[in-house]
Amino acid sequence: MSLSVTKEIIEKIEGEAQLELEWQNGKVKNSKVKFFSYRGMEEIIQGRHPLDALVLTPRVCGICGHAQLMATVHALEDVYRNCGIKLELSQKAKALRDLTLDCEIIQNHLKWYFFIILPILYRFEGKIFPKDKTFKALNAAVKANKIIATFAGQWPHNSYMIPGGVVCDPTYVEVYQAKSYIDEVISFFEEEIVKSDIESIIHMKNMKDLLQNDGFLKESIEIMQSNDLSHLGKSHDRFIAFGENSIFERGKAIKTVAKGVHQRYIKEESLDFTYAKNVTYNGKFYEVGPLARAMIASNPLAKSLHRAYKDSVLNRIILKVMEIAYLAYQVRETLQSIDISEKSFIKPKVKIETLESEGDGFTEAARGSLYHSIKVKEGKIEFYNIITPTQWNLGNATKEDELSTISQALKGLKNENEISLIFRSFDECSVCTTH
Amino acid sequence: MHKRDESLKKIFSQRLKKLEELPQIDENKSISSILDEEGISRRDFMKWAGAMTAFLGLSSTFTPTVAKAAKLADRLPVIWLHMAECTGCSESLIRTATPTIDSLIFDYISLDYHETIMAAAGWQAEENLENSIKKYKGRYIMMTEGGIPTGNGGNFLTIGGHGKTGEDIVRDTAEGAAAIFAIGTCSSFGGIQAANPNPTSAMPLSKVINKPVINVPGCPPSAKNIVGTLLHFILFGTLPALDAFNRPKWAYGHRIHDLCYRRGHFDAGEFVEQFGDENAKNGYCLYKVGCKGPYTFNNCGTQRFNQHTSWPIQAGHGCIGCSEPDFWDTMGPYEEPVADHLYESVFGGLGADATADKIGAGLLTVTAIGIAAHAAISTVKKPKE
Numbered sequence: 001m002s003l004s005v006t007k008e009i010i011e012k013i014e015g016e017a018q019l020e021l022e023w024q025n026g027k028v029k030n031s032k033v034k035f036f037s038y039r040g041m042e043e044i045i046q047g048r049h050p051l052d053a054l055v056l057t058p059r060v061c062g063i064c065g066h067a068q069l070m071a072t073v074h075a076l077e078d079v080y081r082n083c084g085i086k087l088e089l090s091q092k093a094k095a096l097r098d099l100t101l102d103c104e105i106i107q108n109h110l111k112w113y114f115f116i117i118l119p120i121l122y123r124f125e126g127k128i129f130p131k132d133k134t135f136k137a138l139n140a141a142v143k144a145n146k147i148i149a150t151f152a153g154q155w156p157h158n159s160y161m162i163p164g165g166v167v168c169d170p171t172y173v174e175v176y177q178a179k180s181y182i183d184e185v186i187s188f189f190e191e192e193i194v195k196s197d198i199e200s201i202i203h204m205k206n207m208k209d210l211l212q213n214d215g216f217l218k219e220s221i222e223i224m225q226s227n228d229l230s231h232l233g234k235s236h237d238r239f240i241a242f243g244e245n246s247i248f249e250r251g252k253a254i255k256t257v258a259k260g261v262h263q264r265y266i267k268e269e270s271l272d273f274t275y276a277k278n279v280t281y282n283g284k285f286y287e288v289g290p291l292a293r294a295m296i297a298s299n300p301l302a303k304s305l306h307r308a309y310k311d312s313v314l315n316r317i318i319l320k321v322m323e324i325a326y327l328a329y330q331v332r333e334t335l336q337s338i339d340i341s342e343k344s345f346i347k348p349k350v351k352i353e354t355l356e357s358e359g360d361g362f363t364e365a366a367r368g369s370l371y372h373s374i375k376v377k378e379g380k381i382e383f384y385n386i387i388t389p390t391q392w393n394l395g396n397a398t399k400e401d402e403l404s405t406i407s408q409a410l411k412g413l414k415n416e417n418e419i420s421l422i423f424r425s426f427d428e429c430s431v432c433t434t435h
Numbered sequence: 436m437h438k439r440d441e442s443l444k445k446i447f448s449q450r451l452k453k454l455e456e457l458p459q460i461d462e463n464k465s466i467s468s469i470l471d472e473e474g475i476s477r478r479d480f481m482k483w484a485g486a487m488t489a490f491l492g493l494s495s496t497f498t499p500t501v502a503k504a505a506k507l508a509d510r511l512p513v514i515w516l517h518m519a520e521c522t523g524c525s526e527s528l529i530r531t532a533t534p535t536i537d538s539l540i541f542d543y544i545s546l547d548y549h550e551t552i553m554a555a556a557g558w559q560a561e562e563n564l565e566n567s568i569k570k571y572k573g574r575y576i577m578m579t580e581g582g583i584p585t586g587n588g589g590n591f592l593t594i595g596g597h598g599k600t601g602e603d604i605v606r607d608t609a610e611g612a613a614a615i616f617a618i619g620t621c622s623s624f625g626g627i628q629a630a631n632p633n634p635t636s637a638m639p640l641s642k643v644i645n646k647p648v649i650n651v652p653g654c655p656p657s658a659k660n661i662v663g664t665l666l667h668f669i670l671f672g673t674l675p676a677l678d679a680f681n682r683p684k685w686a687y688g689h690r691i692h693d694l695c696y697r698r699g700h701f702d703a704g705e706f707v708e709q710f711g712d713e714n715a716k717n718g719y720c721l722y723k724v725g726c727k728g729p730y731t732f733n734n735c736g737t738q739r740f741n742q743h744t745s746w747p748i749q750a751g752h753g754c755i756g757c758s759e760p761d762f763w764d765t766m767g768p769y770e771e772p773v774a775d776h777l778y779e780s781v782f783g784g785l786g787a788d789a790t791a792d793k794i795g796a797g798l799l800t801v802t803a804i805g806i807a808a809h810a811a812i813s814t815v816k817k818p819k820e
Contacts, residue, residue: 062523
């Protein structure tokens with residue numbers, strides 16, 4: 001029984017983390033993830049005007065700042081709700097908010113897939129991933145960002161959502177511009193990732209459908225299968241999602257899907273060896289992210305793949321890539337049906353400075369559920385807490401009997417390449433997690 | 436004007452001659468060969484050079500010189516460090532498949548170390564950093580994104596297998612740097628983590644090292660400002676004209692207010708009273724819903740963001756003053772005008788009557804009163820329901 005411990009630095013996760021691995025008989029037995037940077041955002045937000053949170057929280061992260069903005073505006077609107085004040089939001093405002101957030105998710109997944117995952121997979125085959133394809137993907141991601149900039153002013157970091165709606169007043173010129181950009185994203189997916197048309201792609205139901213068309217997705221699946229990776233990276237097979245935007249539903253899935261989740265069962269815990277806090281639901285570790293979202297929404301493809309592969313790295317990657325298609329299609333649909341004659345912003349009847357209450361805001365960020373909770377009193381923020389998706393996925397076990405989501409997924413792996421793939425399939429963000 | 440051009444031309448050609456004599460970073464590639472590879476025609480490149488020349492405030496006769504300088508950018512290695520940040524600055528600069536030429540050139544010279552996008556990882560990456568610093572000592576450009584946490588012995592930020600603090604990394608890297616740029620508001624002024632109560636004692640780069648630092652602030656900063664600053668260094672070989680906050684005057688010399696396309700509405704007293712009203716639809720001035728344009732120095736209105744797509748005011752939200760020091764503490768609340776605050780309490784008691792050049796507070800003099808007057812005039816106009 002030989003036990004040894006190695007430490008790895010994992011970089012390029014919007015920051016870095018230290019991965020401490022416990023090895024036994026050539027396989028990973030347990031692991032700890034440690035983050036060594038901290039900024040103190042929750043303390044900084046305290047004491048300020050409630051609406052200032054809209055400007056502050058996006059700066060927690062440069063790649064998912066738009067999701068932070070969405071979570072904040074939801075938390076603020078929840079404050080109104082808890083005071084018995086009903087806020088009206090026009091369909092147009094909701095649609096714009098959703099579609100810009102969808103675009104942030106799309107551009108994130110594209111970068112993750114083409115900058116990180118495909119190069120790792122190619123390495124298993126001893127090949128180097130072609131640079132021109134990376135740039136082409138980047139171009140598609142940039143187009144998705146342009147959609148956000150068209151309505152919100154810029155990306156990263158814009159402030160176009162406020163309680164009651166959005167501040168922009170687009171004309172059809174902006175809508176058509178955005179449509180041409182999303183068409184480019186969809187074309188990219190159809191040309192490079194799954195060589196088919198988007199309508200067929202979003203209706204694919206099983207592995208057979210996926211393997212019928214060439215493209216990077218088929219190539220990824222074949223690399224994983226021929227290198228015996230398809231069944232690696234399984235975790236607790238427990239999924240959770242709190243945000244309800246666009247195509248996402250709220251709930252949890254353990255063997256079956258349950259829709260009732262409540263934030264009172266979320267518990268955050270500080271540890272002494274890392275700046276990131278653990279988060280559990282009912283005392284247990286869950287997975288968040290695209291795979292979780294697909295399982296909870298009872299996506300037919302996810303369910304079919306789950307029968308054979310459970311929550312392995314294969315499924316995690318497939319459903320994250322497919323989420324690009326689902327969201328791009330949804331964005332196009334939304335743009336086609338948006339009614340710009342509706343109001344952008346409906347002013348709340350009462351000023352937020354006069355309220356004293358709490359609010360919870362949820363949204364689905366690129367990497368999973370994002371949760372903001374706020375307490376306002378006498379025109380100031382009394383308390384603000386942020387729980388990010390990577391906190392869910394990258395916790396550290398505190399009890400003997402259960403490993404964290406990531407530790408369970410890494411258990412049994414044999415070498416650096418496998419570890420790298422499984423670790424990065426969760427798509428971590430270190431700056432968010434430590435905030 | 437002519438005489439000035441003459442002397443500038445002399446400075447440039449001397450400088451460029453010096454640069455030409457330095458060896459290329461990568462023997463097999465030059466910027467010219469990369470441009471050819473990517474299919475950028477000479478004509479496109481000269482068009483870009485023309486735009487950059489105007490951008491830098493030079494007369495058009497300098498276009499060939501700027502073009503040559505841009506191509507010589509391959510002689511200057513760049514080391515990009517990440518400190519306490521959100522990586523938004525790097526995200527802002529991201530390249531495209533038909534790369535904008537700025538990003539292409541930057542891509543080439545951003546050689547050995549960039550934590551988010553470099554190919555190396557782990558121990559190899561840290562080795563690369565140490566090797567680059569040694570190999571290009573005295574020649575490399577150091578660019579930093581993020582504030583430097585100094586609390587707790589600097590241990591709120593450690594990087595790499597040796598657990599070196601961010602503070603030590605910037606100090607060590609600064610020693611051999613030919614020029615040091617602080618990219619983004621975090622590195623320039625401390626940024627959001629330095630906002631009250633500054634739990635990690637985050638500092639601007641310039642407070643942690645004692646070499647001159649050029650600040651290129653903004654949250655995020657415009658990609659053009661970043662590349663333009665680099666180009667400026669190549670041409671002049673020294674620090675460009677800087678304002679009291681060490682920001683290049685060619686980019687930060689004007690207020691948002693001065694370059695704003697809605698300025699006409701401000702002057703005519705036409706304001707948005709609340710978001711979504713008729714005035715908002717007409718694109719009126721956003722001063723009364725919190726625009727800090729009059730107090731902010733930057734060129735967002737002309738350069739815009741995301742390949743000239745848009746910028747906050749165009750989208751209907753006022754400027755939040757993100758390229759100004761301590762804007763997190765001084766510019767809030769962001770949807771209310773500064774005029775609603777007591778002037779004396781703004782900018783540490785310096786009041787509204789200082790300019791960026793004088794004592795570093797960025798407010799207007801006469802216009803400050805004028806703003807309040809304008810706002811007062813339009814209060815008689817009721818917003819339409």
